[in-house]
Amino acid sequence: xxxxxxxxxxxxxxxxxxxxxxxxxxxxxxxxxxxxxxxxxxxxxxxxxxxxxxxxxxxxxxxxxxxxxxxxxxxxxxxxxxxxxxxxxxxxxxxxxxxxxxxxxxxxxxxxxxx
Amino acid sequence: xxxxxxxxxxxxxxxxxxxxxxxxxxxxxxxxxxxxxxxxxxxxxxxxxxxxxxxxxxxxxxxxxxxxxxxxxxxxxxxxxxxxxxxxxxxxxxxxxxxxxxxxxxxxxxxx
Numbered sequence: 001x002x003x004x005x006x007x008x009x010x011x012x013x014x015x016x017x018x019x020x021x022x023x024x025x026x027x028x029x030x031x032x033x034x035x036x037x038x039x040x041x042x043x044x045x046x047x048x049x050x051x052x053x054x055x056x057x058x059x060x061x062x063x064x065x066x067x068x069x070x071x072x073x074x075x076x077x078x079x080x081x082x083x084x085x086x087x088x089x090x091x092x093x094x095x096x097x098x099x100x101x102x103x104x105x106x107x108x109x110x111x112x113x114x115x
Numbered sequence: 116x117x118x119x120x121x122x123x124x125x126x127x128x129x130x131x132x133x134x135x136x137x138x139x140x141x142x143x144x145x146x147x148x149x150x151x152x153x154x155x156x157x158x159x160x161x162x163x164x165x166x167x168x169x170x171x172x173x174x175x176x177x178x179x180x181x182x183x184x185x186x187x188x189x190x191x192x193x194x195x196x197x198x199x200x201x202x203x204x205x206x207x208x209x210x211x212x213x214x215x216x217x218x219x220x221x222x223x224x225x226x227x
Contacts, residue, residue, distance in 0.1 A: 032212060034215075042219070043217045043218065044204070045217075046214045049214055093158050102210075102211050102212070103164075104149070104161075104211050104215065105161070106151070106161070108158040109157065109158040
C-alpha cells in the first residue's frame with residue numbers, strides 16, 4: 001500500500017514555543033489530508049481537513065490560530081502548534097487520501113510532549 | 116453529525132478462537148466503513164474496509180459484514196493469534212475521501 005510519513009516521530013518542547021509537524025505522502029499525490037489528535041487510551045478525533053492550495057477546514061472547538069495548517073503541495077501538509085501548552089501534549093496523526101486507489105492512508109503519528 | 120458506537124471496549128480470547136467486534140452508525144449517508152488496527156505508539160493500519168454496495172468482504176482470517184438497513188457493521192477475526200493483540204477501531208464516512216468518524220476502539224488481547 002501507499003506510504004504516509006510524519007516527521008518528527010516524537011518531540012519535546014517547552015511551554016510557549018511552537019512546533020511544526022510534517023505529513024508527507026511518499027508515493028502518491030494527496031489533494032486532501034486530515035489531521036487527527038489522539039489522547040491516551042482514547043479514539044482519534046478529527047482536528048482539521050487540509051486541501052492543497054486552499055485554507056484548512058477546522059472542526060468545532062479547534063483553534064485555527066493555534067493549530068496552523070499548510071498544505072502547500074500535493075505531497076506535504078504541515079501542522080504547527082503555536083504557543084504550545086502542556087494540555088497540547090498528545091499523539092498527532094495525519095492521513096492522506098489517494099485519489100487513484102480511493103483509499104485513505106495514515107501516518108505513523110507524532111508524539112508531542114509539552115513541558 | 117455521524118456517531119459511531121463500538122462494542123466491546125475490551126475483548127480477551129484464547130489463541131485460535133474467533134473475535135467479533137461490532138459497530139453501529141447513525142448517518143444514513145455513510146457508505147464507507149474501514150477497520151483499523153493500532154499497536155501501541157503507532158498510527159492506525161487499515162486492515163479491511165467495506166463499501167455500502169456489498170454486504171460482506173473477506174481477506175484471509177479477517178471478514179467484515181455490513182447491514183445498511185440496521186446501520187451496523189462487524190469485524191470478524193478467525194483463528195486468532197497473539198500478534199492480533201492490539202486496539203481495533205471502526206470508522207464511517209460518506210466515502211474514503213472524507214474525514215473518518217471513529218468508534219472508541221476495542222482492545223483485543225489474544226492469550227496463548
